[in-house]
Amino acid sequence: MREKWTSKMGIILAVAGSAIGLGNFLRFPSQAAQNGGGAFMIPYFISLLLLGIPLMWIEWAIGRYGGILGHGTAPLIFNRLWQHRAAKYFGAIGIFGPLAIFIYYTYIESWLLGYCFYSLKGTLLRLTTKEEMLGFLQRYQGVSSRDVFVYSYLFFVITFFVNFAVIYRGVKGGIEKLCNVALPLLFIFAVIITIRVLTLGAPTPSHPEWNIANGFGFLWNPDFGALTNSKVWLAAAGQIFFTLSVGIGVVITYASYLSKGDDIVLSGLTATSLNEFAEVILGGSIVIPLAFAFFGNGGAQEVARSGSFNIGFVTMPLIFSKLAYGTAFAFLWFFLLFLAGLTSSISLLEPMVAFLGDELSISRKRAVAVVGIATFALCQFPIFFISRGVIDDIDFWAGSFFLVVFALVECVLFVWVFGIETAWDEIHHGAELSVPRFYKPIIKYVTPLFLICILGFWFFQQALPTFLLKGVPRENVPYVVGTRVGLLVLFLGIGALVRKAYRRKFKELP
Amino acid sequence: MSVSGWIFLILSWGLILGLVIFCVWRVLKEPYKDL
Numbered sequence: 001m002r003e004k005w006t007s008k009m010g011i012i013l014a015v016a017g018s019a020i021g022l023g024n025f026l027r028f029p030s031q032a033a034q035n036g037g038g039a040f041m042i043p044y045f046i047s048l049l050l051l052g053i054p055l056m057w058i059e060w061a062i063g064r065y066g067g068i069l070g071h072g073t074a075p076l077i078f079n080r081l082w083q084h085r086a087a088k089y090f091g092a093i094g095i096f097g098p099l100a101i102f103i104y105y106t107y108i109e110s111w112l113l114g115y116c117f118y119s120l121k122g123t124l125l126r127l128t129t130k131e132e133m134l135g136f137l138q139r140y141q142g143v144s145s146r147d148v149f150v151y152s153y154l155f156f157v158i159t160f161f162v163n164f165a166v167i168y169r170g171v172k173g174g175i176e177k178l179c180n181v182a183l184p185l186l187f188i189f190a191v192i193i194t195i196r197v198l199t200l201g202a203p204t205p206s207h208p209e210w211n212i213a214n215g216f217g218f219l220w221n222p223d224f225g226a227l228t229n230s231k232v233w234l235a236a237a238g239q240i241f242f243t244l245s246v247g248i249g250v251v252i253t254y255a256s257y258l259s260k261g262d263d264i265v266l267s268g269l270t271a272t273s274l275n276e277f278a279e280v281i282l283g284g285s286i287v288i289p290l291a292f293a294f295f296g297n298g299g300a301q302e303v304a305r306s307g308s309f310n311i312g313f314v315t316m317p318l319i320f321s322k323l324a325y326g327t328a329f330a331f332l333w334f335f336l337l338f339l340a341g342l343t344s345s346i347s348l349l350e351p352m353v354a355f356l357g358d359e360l361s362i363s364r365k366r367a368v369a370v371v372g373i374a375t376f377a378l379c380q381f382p383i384f385f386i387s388r389g390v391i392d393d394i395d396f397w398a399g400s401f402f403l404v405v406f407a408l409v410e411c412v413l414f415v416w417v418f419g420i421e422t423a424w425d426e427i428h429h430g431a432e433l434s435v436p437r438f439y440k441p442i443i444k445y446v447t448p449l450f451l452i453c454i455l456g457f458w459f460f461q462q463a464l465p466t467f468l469l470k471g472v473p474r475e476n477v478p479y480v481v482g483t484r485v486g487l488l489v490l491f492l493g494i495g496a497l498v499r500k501a502y503r504r505k506f507k508e509l510p
Numbered sequence: 511m512s513v514s515g516w517i518f519l520i521l522s523w524g525l526i527l528g529l530v531i532f533c534v535w536r537v538l539k540e541p542y543k544d545l
Contacts, residue, residue, distance in 0.1 A: 008537060009537065012537065037515070037518075038514065038515050038517075038518030038519065038522075039518070041518055041521075041522045045522075045525070213511055214511065216511050216515070216519065217511030217512060217515050220511060220515040220516070220518050220519045221511060221512045221514065221515035222514050222515065222518055266533065266536055266537065267537070269529070269533050270533035270534065270536075270537050273526065273529040273530045273533045273534075274530065274533075276526045276529070276530075277526055277527070277530045280522055280523070280526050281523055281526060281527070432536065433536070
């Protein structure tokens with residue numbers, strides 16, 4: 001008997017928890033500031049309406065459909081939608097992707113726990129320059145020296161066990177209970193920090209023009225010229241894609257714990273809207289306005305360009321060191337990011353655990369133990385080879401490229417193979433809201449075409465150069481190639497398990 | 511911040527807050543409905 005969610009609010013918070021991650025608070029503001037400011041919101045909202053929301057409904061519907069048939073993961077659900085021998089292997093991406101992301105994501109998540117500790121201890125706030133802060137991050141990562149790394153590793157072990165402790169307790173007792181507490185806490189912490197930012201005024205007396213209103217202007221003043229640049233549209237579509245956790249396979253697994261008559265239209269839309277609230281309103285009100293208020297226009301531009309890691313682990317603690325009650329705010333900031341990371345990382349584990357339970361009849365206890373041992377071993381690679389480009393490479397393949405491939409496959413299978421009429425009926429079973437009819441042609445034509453365009457652009461702009469190791473320093477090439485071989489082996493291993501599960505369930509192959 | 515910046519901010523926030531309030535209000539009618 002498969003587990004079920006206890007309440008409607010439970011699954012909404014769990015899906016929102018999976019979607020709300022570090023990207024909402026760190027990636028979105030940097031993307032918006034670099035890609036046209038307020039004008040970025042035009043392609044952003046168009047992508048949300050044409051790509052994000054339809055894919056969200058498709059994944060919820062596929063998941064609920066599969067769950068009723070006893071499948072909680074994509075491989076055998078895809079096989080039900082399309083009786084072709086290749087279908088289950090496309091579905092294997094829905095297990096491989098989250099597991100591969102988990103391998104490096106947990107490590108980064110553990111930095112947040114570590115930084116909570118160092119905020120309270122006062123270590124972080126004693127560092128007053130960017131160089132000192134960057135130096136500490138490199139020591140923490142074990143790149144420049146090993147003196148802090150031992151504590152960093154300890155925080156990784158704690159984070160890793162917290163993840164598995166939650167998953168071990170199951171859907172109701174673990175994931176749902178955690179998200180019911182963690183999500184409200186996350187919102188409260190983010191609102192407290194946002195209120196502090198909004199009431200900051202001009203904190204640098206020598207530069208009264210460095211104020212929060214101008215900081216918001218830096219993020220929101222539109223540059224309409226950016227709209228003629230295809231890269232801006234691609235960046236907006238990419239942001240929507242990553243922020244909603246679609247194309248990973250996680251939402252399918254979560255929705256598989258629903259029953260036939262349960263609503264997915266309103267629930268999916270609510271989870272999406274909570275994610276957007278966290279991203280645009282809270283995420284957009286913290287990092288960039290603060291950076292502008294403390295470092296001015298040039299500093300804010302540098303921060304926006306410096307990437308998510310630098311914003312989160314260098315710029316923000318530096319700003320908190322200049323704020324009154326900085327220790328408390330730094331702790332709130334890192335703890336809210338830790339909660340965002342935790343509710344995302346547990347969702348990355350669930351597909352593999354669900355697959356072992358549903359398709360190979362392995363008990364949750366044993367499945368968690370097996371996945372725990374395997375992932376603990378795999379996590380050592382990004383930890384010890386972080387300076388060799390391992391994390392970036394796993395993130396590109398598992399966290400970007402295969403996401404779009406998987407989304408395109410699920411969209412085509414559900415809408416074109418399963419059939420738009422059946423798909424439309426499936427989405428509306430038990431619906432508490434009716435999807436507007438104009439969404440039917442959007443889901444059938446626009447969303448898959450949008451995905452094909454993204455895939456095409458990425459293939460030529462990013463995947464081809466990345467595949468050909470362009471820009472990878474010569475000394476890192478063996479590590480990057482090794483990472484790819486490792487990912488291939490992991491995918492083949494999951495493929496073999498999928499084949500075994502298929503034979504076991506259908507006994508059609510010799 | 512320029513006038514157009516304010517317009518984009520208010521429209522974006524308004525759209526998202528409107529969606530959140532509508533969805534949460536609908537869900538809160540039966541928030542812990544057994545599934």
